[in-house]
Amino acid sequence: MIRLEKRPEPSRGFAWAAPILAVIATFFFGGLLFAFLGKDPVQSIVTIFWQPLFGEFAFYYRPQLLIKGAPLVLIAIGLSLGFKAGIWNIGAEGQYIMGALFGAGVGLAFYPAQSAMVFPLMVLAGAFGGWVWAMIPAVLKVKFGTNEILVSLMLVYVAEQFLASMSLGLMKNPEGFGFPGSRNLQQYASAHNAEIVADTGMHWGVVAAIIAVIFAYVLLARHRLGFAIRVTGDAPRAARFSGVNPSRLILFCLGTSGMLAGLAGLFEVSGPSGVVSIDFNVGYGFTAIIVAFLGRLHPVGILLAGLLMALTYIGGDIAQSQMGLPAAAIQVFQGMLLFFLLAFDLFTNFRLRLGRVEVA
Amino acid sequence: MKLTTLLTSAAMALGLATAAFAAGHEKTKVGFVYVGPVGDGGWTYEHNKGRLAVEEEFGDAVETVFVENVPEGPDAERVMTQMALDGADLIFTTSFGYMDPTINVAKKFPDVKFEHATGYKRADNVSTYSARFYEGRAIQGHIAGKMTKSNIVGYIGSYPIPEVIRGINSAFIHARKANPDVQFKIVWAYTWFDPAKEADAAKVLIEQGADVVLQHTDSTAPQAAAQEAGNVITFGQASDMAQYAPMPRVSSIIDDWAPYYIARTKAVMEGTWESTDTWDGIGAGMVGIGEITDAVPADVKAEALALKESIASGAYHPFTGPINKQDGSVWLADGEVADDGTLAGMNFYVEGIEGDIPQ
Numbered sequence: 001m002i003r004l005e006k007r008p009e010p011s012r013g014f015a016w017a018a019p020i021l022a023v024i025a026t027f028f029f030g031g032l033l034f035a036f037l038g039k040d041p042v043q044s045i046v047t048i049f050w051q052p053l054f055g056e057f058a059f060y061y062r063p064q065l066l067i068k069g070a071p072l073v074l075i076a077i078g079l080s081l082g083f084k085a086g087i088w089n090i091g092a093e094g095q096y097i098m099g100a101l102f103g104a105g106v107g108l109a110f111y112p113a114q115s116a117m118v119f120p121l122m123v124l125a126g127a128f129g130g131w132v133w134a135m136i137p138a139v140l141k142v143k144f145g146t147n148e149i150l151v152s153l154m155l156v157y158v159a160e161q162f163l164a165s166m167s168l169g170l171m172k173n174p175e176g177f178g179f180p181g182s183r184n185l186q187q188y189a190s191a192h193n194a195e196i197v198a199d200t201g202m203h204w205g206v207v208a209a210i211i212a213v214i215f216a217y218v219l220l221a222r223h224r225l226g227f228a229i230r231v232t233g234d235a236p237r238a239a240r241f242s243g244v245n246p247s248r249l250i251l252f253c254l255g256t257s258g259m260l261a262g263l264a265g266l267f268e269v270s271g272p273s274g275v276v277s278i279d280f281n282v283g284y285g286f287t288a289i290i291v292a293f294l295g296r297l298h299p300v301g302i303l304l305a306g307l308l309m310a311l312t313y314i315g316g317d318i319a320q321s322q323m324g325l326p327a328a329a330i331q332v333f334q335g336m337l338l339f340f341l342l343a344f345d346l347f348t349n350f351r352l353r354l355g356r357v358e359v360a
Numbered sequence: 361m362k363l364t365t366l367l368t369s370a371a372m373a374l375g376l377a378t379a380a381f382a383a384g385h386e387k388t389k390v391g392f393v394y395v396g397p398v399g400d401g402g403w404t405y406e407h408n409k410g411r412l413a414v415e416e417e418f419g420d421a422v423e424t425v426f427v428e429n430v431p432e433g434p435d436a437e438r439v440m441t442q443m444a445l446d447g448a449d450l451i452f453t454t455s456f457g458y459m460d461p462t463i464n465v466a467k468k469f470p471d472v473k474f475e476h477a478t479g480y481k482r483a484d485n486v487s488t489y490s491a492r493f494y495e496g497r498a499i500q501g502h503i504a505g506k507m508t509k510s511n512i513v514g515y516i517g518s519y520p521i522p523e524v525i526r527g528i529n530s531a532f533i534h535a536r537k538a539n540p541d542v543q544f545k546i547v548w549a550y551t552w553f554d555p556a557k558e559a560d561a562a563k564v565l566i567e568q569g570a571d572v573v574l575q576h577t578d579s580t581a582p583q584a585a586a587q588e589a590g591n592v593i594t595f596g597q598a599s600d601m602a603q604y605a606p607m608p609r610v611s612s613i614i615d616d617w618a619p620y621y622i623a624r625t626k627a628v629m630e631g632t633w634e635s636t637d638t639w640d641g642i643g644a645g646m647v648g649i650g651e652i653t654d655a656v657p658a659d660v661k662a663e664a665l666a667l668k669e670s671i672a673s674g675a676y677h678p679f680t681g682p683i684n685k686q687d688g689s690v691w692l693a694d695g696e697v698a699d700d701g702t703l704a705g706m707n708f709y710v711e712g713i714e715g716d717i718p719q
């Protein structure tokens with residue numbers, strides 16, 4: 001008879017050991033999977049984790065890590081605030097799209113005027129676009145008690161339709177021979193979210209992500225609002241007694257996460273991506289949910305988790321090309337990592353008991 | 361040090377290494393970037409068949425690599441850079457959305473040749489290539505017009521872009537020629553590959569009375585939906601989809617990239633590669649027409665094959681006037697043939713098609 005027993009106190013040791021154990025288990029079972037596919041398991045894992053960081057061309061991949069990781073961290077930080085308080089914004093992908101559309105819209109409206117004001121205005125518009133899109137589920141929840149999970153998720157598909165419409169219509173590049181997609185903002189200096197220091201991957205989105213991590217840390221650790229968020233998540237009734245206004249908390253959490261997702265979209269569309277196109281969104285808003293939990297909703301954890309996810313993407317693509325591993329195997333590998341982390345995480349709060357149940 | 365300098369020195373180091381190996385011993389490395397999974401049964405599947413054909417043709421003299429499911433944007437740029445860093449000599453980027461990333465990466469690697477499918481931006485080391493799928497659409501349209509009993513032909517569009525609109529127009533013109541009463545119902549799926557959405561689109565069209573379903577999406581889901589409904593015919597898209605023959609799939613348009621990929625790889629090996637813009641059709645073998653099954657009456661099949669012959673030989677162009685635009689204004693006068701520029705950017709329906717192109 002095996003059963004789980006709740007620990008009287010969460011185990012501090014396991015809280016630290018869980019990620020390490022998860023990585024070891026992923027290496028082992030992932031290696032097994034690769035071996036079954038007829039690939040050298042050690043080489044596969046070295047390719048995924050070592051090559052981007054310390055391989056021959058690490059000088060190229062390390063900056064890419066920031067480019068791929070920044071939107072994930074930025075979005076996940078916002079989501080984690082709500083998740084801590086039990087407010088579930090599942091629609092960050094939609095807010096990401098709307099941020100990109102608002103921001104790029106402002107940039108394209110100014111084309112071809114060159115001014116130092118264009119990019120800051122785009123940033124404001126991007127933040128606003130994401131915020132507005134997240135305020136729809138927030139206001140509906142506060143006013144009518146609707147479920148924010150459903151509303152925010154459904155609004156992703158609405159945002160995707162807007163994106164398609166903009167790529168094919170209003171924002172279509174007039175010099176694009178009728179093909180969909182906007183002008184490339186990389187080629188419009190005033191609107192270009194260029195690297196701050198060349199070839200470091202450090203663009204404004206990376207800076208924003210780092211600032212967001214610091215702010216979230218201070219907010220949660222030191223600020224009254226952070227206390228309200230934590231207490232609401234742990235004990236909603238106690239939160240009410242201690243004077244937390246749940247409506248304001250909902251508006252704040254959804255608004256902030258929407259704003260950060262919108263910023264991520266704006267920094268992406270004006271920088272690494274460059275164009276508003278039908279396939280602009282590639283799932284950062286959904287992957288960020290994984291990143292938030294992988295980082296245990298802790299700002300520093302999210303930063304590390306975002307970089308780890310970015311690493312598996314970049315290393316995974318290298319393994320595909322160099323070793324012929326199928327994309328699906330890489331996705332299974334990424335899934336394993338999350339699965340094992342959550343599985344081992346269980347043992348922070350529970351312990352395994354063998355033997356018969358004692359009758360009290 | 362700037363990245364470009366680093367990249368150049370890395371490329372030079374590779375070049376030196378190559379030289380040290382004595383000419384002829386180093387394999388030519390060819391990379392392929394795919395937008396979908398190689399098992400999609402359509403677009404990416406055919407590009408991958410082209411890759412395998414290159415391997416077969418040159419054996420040990422080439423090494424091919426590929427990455428599948430690569431999103432259009434910064435990820436594509438990274439994957440291409442990675443292939444170039446790993447010593448690729450030639451890289452095929454097989455989706456329209458890879459256009460700007462291809463140009464960006466090509467600038468950093470002047471010695472690597474790039475081939476971008478379906479785009480319009482070229483450089484000294486970037487060629488573009490595409491197939492005249494609309495030639496195949498003409499034959500489909502003819503068969504559809506002859507075969508439909510309800511006079512309603514359903515059409516699953518992916519995105520309202522020139523390539524797709526060209527296909528709709530070509531199919532419609534030839535369906536109307538075969539059957540003046542035919543109507544087209546068009547559904548936009550806003551995806552290239554999504555079996556669930558494609559199946560829904562096919563079901564909607566069939567419910568609205570369509571007994572022929574044409575598709576510009578890459579999965580076999582519409583074929584499955586048609587099979588379930590019975591008495592509905594379909595055509596394979598991008599790939600033969602012969603597993604649904606003889607019914608519902610009565611024929612297909614096949615993208616055959618193998619001859620082009622082999623020719624371009626050979627050009628790189630021989631040092632004769634030059635930047636070009638290729639737009640080939642049935643004649644050059646880039647567009648294939650899959651076997652027309654016995655579900656199609658013999659006379660219709662014979663007409664379809666004759667049409668194919670005349671297009672292949674160049675005797676007939678699917679866009680030959682008189683053709684009016686949807687609003688009734690004259691596009692092509694009697695006997696006039698559409699120029700490639702207009703075709704490449706086609707953003708209007710021809711007369712007789714109902715509905716608007718989504719904006």
